[in-house]
Amino acid sequence: MASKVRLYVDHALGEGQSVPLSREQAHYLFGVMRLAEGAVLSLINGTDGEWDAAVIKAGKKAGLLQCVVQTRPLQQPPDLWLLFAPIRKERTAFIVEKAVEMGAARLCPVQTAYTQNADRLRIDKLRAHAVEAAEQCGGTFLPPVDGLHKLDQVLADWPHDRQLMFCDEMLLDKPQTLPALPGPWAILIGPEGGFSDAERATLQDLPFAHPVSLGPRILRADTAAVAALTMWQQALGDWK
Amino acid sequence: MASKVRLYVDHALGEGQSVPLSREQAHYLFGVMRLAEGAVLSLINGTDGEWDAAVIKAGKKAGLLQCVVQTRPLQQPPDLWLLFAPIRKERTAFIVEKAVEMGAARLCPVQTAYTQNADRLRIDKLRAHAVEAAEQCGGTFLPPVDGLHKLDQVLADWPHDRQLMFCDEMLLDKPQTLPALPGPWAILIGPEGGFSDAERATLQDLPFAHPVSLGPRILRADTAAVAALTMWQQALGDWK
Numbered sequence: 162m163a164s165k166v167r168l169y170v171d172h173a174l175g176e177g178q179s180v181p182l183s184r185e186q187a188h189y190l191f192g193v194m195r196l197a198e199g200a201v202l203s204l205i206n207g208t209d210g211e212w213d214a215a216v217i218k219a220g221k222k223a224g225l226l227q228c229v230v231q232t233r234p235l236q237q238p239p240d241l242w243l244l245f246a247p248i249r250k251e252r253t254a255f256i257v258e259k260a261v262e263m264g265a266a267r268l269c270p271v272q273t274a275y276t277q278n279a280d281r282l283r284i285d286k287l288r289a290h291a292v293e294a295a296e297q298c299g300g301t302f303l304p305p306v307d308g309l310h311k312l313d314q315v316l317a318d319w320p321h322d323r324q325l326m327f328c329d330e331m332l333l334d335k336p337q338t339l340p341a342l343p344g345p346w347a348i349l350i351g352p353e354g355g356f357s358d359a360e361r362a363t364l365q366d367l368p369f370a371h372p373v374s375l376g377p378r379i380l381r382a383d384t385a386a387v388a389a390l391t392m393w394q395q396a397l398g399d400w401k
Numbered sequence: 402m403a404s405k406v407r408l409y410v411d412h413a414l415g416e417g418q419s420v421p422l423s424r425e426q427a428h429y430l431f432g433v434m435r436l437a438e439g440a441v442l443s444l445i446n447g448t449d450g451e452w453d454a455a456v457i458k459a460g461k462k463a464g465l466l467q468c469v470v471q472t473r474p475l476q477q478p479p480d481l482w483l484l485f486a487p488i489r490k491e492r493t494a495f496i497v498e499k500a501v502e503m504g505a506a507r508l509c510p511v512q513t514a515y516t517q518n519a520d521r522l523r524i525d526k527l528r529a530h531a532v533e534a535a536e537q538c539g540g541t542f543l544p545p546v547d548g549l550h551k552l553d554q555v556l557a558d559w560p561h562d563r564q565l566m567f568c569d570e571m572l573l574d575k576p577q578t579l580p581a582l583p584g585p586w587a588i589l590i591g592p593e594g595g596f597s598d599a600e601r602a603t604l605q606d607l608p609f610a611h612p613v614s615l616g617p618r619i620l621r622a623d624t625a626a627v628a629a630l631t632m633w634q635q636a637l638g639d640w641k
Contacts, residue, residue: 236617255495262624264616299619337640376504376640377476379539384502387627395632400577400616 166194166202167211169292169303174209174228179217182224191219203232205295207303210234235301238264239398240345242323243390244315245269246276246352248382253282254290255383256350260304261294263390264399267304269347271312275354282309312349316363323347325370328389329356337374339396346397348389350382406434406442407451409532409543414449414468419457422464431459443472445535447543450474475541478504479638480585482563483630484555485509486516486592488622493522494530495623496590500544501534503630504639507544509587511552515594522549556603563587565610568629569596577614579636586637588629590622 168190172180182190190196200216204226211233218225243265247253253270260268268291272279287306295303319325323345349364356364364370375388394400408430412420422430430436440456444466451473458465483505487493493510500508508531512519527546535543559565563585589604596604604610615628634640 258621259624259627262618262620263628264618297619297621337635374640376634376638378502378504379537380502381498381537384499384627387499387624388503388631391628391631392635394616395577395635398616400614 166190166196167205167296167299168202169205169207169296170226172206174204174206174212174214174231176228176230178212178228180204180214180226180228182226184222187220187222187224190216191221191224201229202226204228205301205303207295207301208235210236211301233301238266238300238302238304239394241265241390241393241398242267242269242345242347243386244271244312244325244347244349245382245386246271246273246312246350247279247282247309248277248353250281252381252383253287256386257287257290257306258294259383259387260390261291261300262298263387264300264394265304265348265390266302268306269315270307270309271315271349272309273312273352274357274360276352277354279309284308312360313363316367319367319369320345321369323369325349325364325367326389326393327364327370327372328375328385329361329364329372337376339373339392340371341397343397346393348386348393350386350389353382406430406436407445407536407539408442409445409447409536410466412446414444414446414452414454414471416468416470418468420444420454420466420468422466424462427460427462427464430456431464432461441469442466444468445541445543447535447541448475450476451541473541477542478506478540478544479634481505481630481633481638482507482509482585482587483626484511484552484565484587484589485622485626486511486513486552486590487519487522487549488517488593490521492621492623493527496626497527497530497546498534499623499627500630501531501540502538503627504540504634505544505588505630506542508546509555510547510549511555511589512549513552513592514597514600516592517594519549524548552600553603556607559607559609560585561609563609565589565604565607566629566633567604567610567612568615568625569601569604569612577616579613579633580611581637583637586633588626588633590626590629593622 213229214226453469454466
């Protein structure tokens with residue numbers, strides 16, 4: 162069951178391409194994973210697919226890889242954004258991880274009325290979680306993670322050709338299916354305290370926003386994110 | 402946004418029923434949540450629905466509540482078991498939490514060929530996680546958590562009127578929908594290393610087992626659990 166080490170690098174990948182390693186990457190590959198010169202690992206960079214690469218130089222603080230052959234082409238996920246209100250640190254990390262696994266194309270943290278501790282949100286950490294999830298889930302795409310924006314501003318600037326699936330625990334009477342509208346979509350998951358009455362009223366008036374119920378129980382935000390992504394991928398995405 | 406404290410107790414609930422508190426419960430209600438005599442909280446016990454109860458005696462090491470009125474009847478989830486291979490401690494806790502939120506009726510840890518550290522599994526801790534999830538998700542039902550059993554034994558003793566949705570990352574060519582068979586069901590989620598060839602062969606020969614694909618990316622076991630529960634609840638469960 163030993164599987165090849167899989168590493169994300171911020172570097173172009175292509176036949177014969179040399180890829181220098183940062184100190185952290187060298188420590189991980191040669192210190193932690195104990196790869197030696199000549200070993201082969203998988204590389205992804207989010208845009209050039211997956212490549213087998215050989216270890217050319219293995220040092221404690223640096224190293225060099227060389228791409229051998231492309232093992233998988235880039236697989237772009239469907240054009241789906243995930244808008245989510247940051248919650249507790251660990252749970253926010255889980256939302257990012259799950260969104261990458263489930264195939265979201267872009268992650269958009271939004272500040273809602275009941276979002277707490279938004280000032281403590283570390284976008285760099287969320288990006289690191291996205292990289293780790295991409296390495297683990299076998300994907301070749303890395304969704305960008307936006308900075309934090311206010312929900313009302315995001316909705317005011319909304320591209321009107323993009324549909325919005327809006328999940329809310331107050332929507333038990335709402336349909337449990339998505340309208341079969343083609344084109345780009347987004348999913349919006351609220352914070353643990355739900356949306357404010359004003360936010361709910363705004364959302365319900367937007368022509369591109371579609372309320373969807375996630376069943377009769379209250380879901381935590383990270384659970385709701387996976388459930389909503391499942392519904393969308395099944396109905397309109399690449400699970401079909 | 403302050404919401405009522407919600408507590409699971411292992412005690413009968415009914416009109417006028419007195420409920421004595423353990424030392425830990427008294428510490429939580431009166432030490433942590435600072436409830437005083439006369440305060441009202443919500444109680445669940447997994448079988449008698451949800452009750453408002455008043456604090457009659459508040460002490461540091463003990464306390465007494467009295468049920469006032471039932472606020473919600475028992476809502477049984479559909480007859481769906483979740484069979485899962487234990488993984489790392491924190492992720493196993495997440496599977497339990499998510500299964501309660503998503504409305505599984507029974508949780509069955511199973512030991513598969515590639516299950517690691519099964520001897521370290523603490524069923525008492527999993528039960529505590531289930532209780533905490535039931536308190537938080539607003540449900541009135543608490544799914545039992547079985548002890549650990551070997552998968553091949555579980556399948557040998559299987560009740561043949563129960564269908565089994567079998568999720569496996571090797572099943573990309575399999576249908577992404579469930580057969581619309583009524584009656585009791587179960588979902589089986591494998592460990593991080595997947596199923597062994599022998600397990601896969603056994604499962605594919607069982608008349609009650611239905612392979613289902615969870616999309617083109619590799620999902621972690623906890624993500625797969627939520628995705629499979631979503632698919633099942635939407636197609637055959639109480640999300641309809």
